[in-house]
Structures are given as structure tokens and as C-alpha cells.
Amino acid sequence: MSRPIDAGAVEAHAYRSRWDDGLFDLFVGLSLLWIGACWIWIESFAGLAGVLPAVFVAPFITFRTRFIEDLSGYVRFSVERRRWERRNLAALLTFGIGTFIGGIAMYFAVQGNGLSAVAERAVPGLVAWLLAIPVLIVAVTAMLPRLFVYAGVLIAGGFVAAGYETNPGVPLMIAGVLVTAWGIVLLGRFTRKYPKPVAA
Amino acid sequence: MTRPDDSLDRVIHEPARLRLMTLLFVVDEADFTYLSNQTGLTAGNLSTHMAKLENAGYVAVDKSFAGRRPRTVYRLTDNGRNALVAYRAAMDDMLGRIDPSN
Numbered sequence: 001m002s003r004p005i006d007a008g009a010v011e012a013h014a015y016r017s018r019w020d021d022g023l024f025d026l027f028v029g030l031s032l033l034w035i036g037a038c039w040i041w042i043e044s045f046a047g048l049a050g051v052l053p054a055v056f057v058a059p060f061i062t063f064r065t066r067f068i069e070d071l072s073g074y075v076r077f078s079v080e081r082r083r084w085e086r087r088n089l090a091a092l093l094t095f096g097i098g099t100f101i102g103g104i105a106m107y108f109a110v111q112g113n114g115l116s117a118v119a120e121r122a123v124p125g126l127v128a129w130l131l132a133i134p135v136l137i138v139a140v141t142a143m144l145p146r147l148f149v150y151a152g153v154l155i156a157g158g159f160v161a162a163g164y165e166t167n168p169g170v171p172l173m174i175a176g177v178l179v180t181a182w183g184i185v186l187l188g189r190f191t192r193k194y195p196k197p198v199a200a
Numbered sequence: 201m202t203r204p205d206d207s208l209d210r211v212i213h214e215p216a217r218l219r220l221m222t223l224l225f226v227v228d229e230a231d232f233t234y235l236s237n238q239t240g241l242t243a244g245n246l247s248t249h250m251a252k253l254e255n256a257g258y259v260a261v262d263k264s265f266a267g268r269r270p271r272t273v274y275r276l277t278d279n280g281r282n283a284l285v286a287y288r289a290a291m292d293d294m295l296g297r298i299d300p301s302n
Contacts, residue, residue, distance in 0.1 A: 010222055072237050073232070074230065074271065077228065078227060
């Protein structure tokens, strides 16, 4: 029996396919590797390591949009979808700014008093948990299961780091390698699927 | 006597055009490359189908340039939107008469 047209499913599929190029995964993966490496090898710069990826978000979005439109074509989604995207982007920005301000406030707060024993044990996992939140926000925005997996890897990595008292950069490096590798796979698939633009 | 399938819009009923109409129904607009990639239609086939939809007044076409490359952008007209909704209602009506238990 023929199924009726499910416009919502068609739209959701079209929207999800806009994230199949792997560029976002590469951006996240390389950012995690960068932040993780800073925590491990340039400890004095660790707290500010996240600023660099944040600065590159806007140029990355512009580059990605052009790259995708060149190969897979231009599409403008519905007003509702764009509103939903803007709302989640605002949440992402609010979280980023909040984390930055919170981090600075915490730094000054613990200068004199130090951390409690429980908080100190959680520190190795804290960075991974914090970075899992923006990944979760994008996962909800893009409705992509693999981004939930990335966030899950970060959260689990945070617990392992806290349990074994490793450097906070270790779970980031592990997640970064996995996400970057998957991004390369997706980018390879994407460029094979859309080798060159179609002429009208 | 009218046959049950007379109520079906034959411009939309063709599978490739139904796919194109459905895609354009859920987005604001899309260009030729996007529609070709999403449907798997060749450039020639897609041009033919889009011309039919344009002649029926179901899609509006906007030709422009993206940088130095020409870009043909399609969007569903109100007429096209109403036609697809009516097509679905006609299909529902027709298929609703089928009893799967028989």
C-alpha cells in the first residue's frame, strides 16, 4: 500500500543531509585536539585554548556554506527551520559566553580558598563535560545521532579522566582523534557523492 | 461518467515530479544542483520535469549568478502548494477505499 507524503520526514531528511559533508566533524575534532594539546603541553595557555576555535566559528560557517553549495547545491529551508536554528545558535552563544565568564569568575574565586576535595577530583573531567554541552546543543539542532555519540564520548571520557586523575586534555585528545577520523571519512564520502556541480 | 483517477493531477502524479514537488513543498527554495542531487535525476531529465512544472504554474524560477556561476533557483508557487495538497487529498480519498483485509 502506498504511504502518504510525510512532509516533515522529507524536510528532516533534507536538513540532516546538509550536515553529511564532515566539515563540522572535522572542525569539532580539530578543536578538541587543539584544546586537549594545550591542556597537556602548554598548560599556561590551557584556559584560553578554547578562544581560538570560537574565533574561527564564523569564518568556518561561511566557508562550509560556500563549499556545500558549490557541490551539493543551494537550498533555503523554511522560516520555522531557520527560526529553530537561530534559537539554538543563541543558546550556543549564551553558553559559550557564560562558560567564559564563569571560568574567569571561578579562577578568581579559588585563588585564595582553593577547591573543595570533591571539586578537585572532578577537575580532570570538567573540561570534557563542558565541551560536551555545545556538542549536545548542535546535536539537537541538527538532529544528528552521531553528534550525540560525540557528546557521549566526551562525557564518558570526562568520568574516566576524573576517575584516573589524568590531565584534562586526555579525554579531549581521545574524542578529538575519533571525531576527526569520522570527519575525514564523511568528507571523503561527500566529495565522492558530489564530485562536481551540475549545470542547469 | 468520471473515473476515480480523474481527480488526480497528472502533472504531479509522475513519480519524479511528485518527488520534486514534495521537496520544494518543505523548503523555501532550492537550486538546480540541489534538486538534481536530492532526486538523482540527470540534468536533462530534471530540466524537462521542471519545465513542465513551470508551465503548469506550480513552480517559479529565478535565474541569477552565484559569483561567476549561473544559478537557477526554484520555489513552489501558491498554486503549486495548493495543487500538491489537493493531489494528496485525492490520493487519500482513492486509497482510502481500499480495504487491506480483502
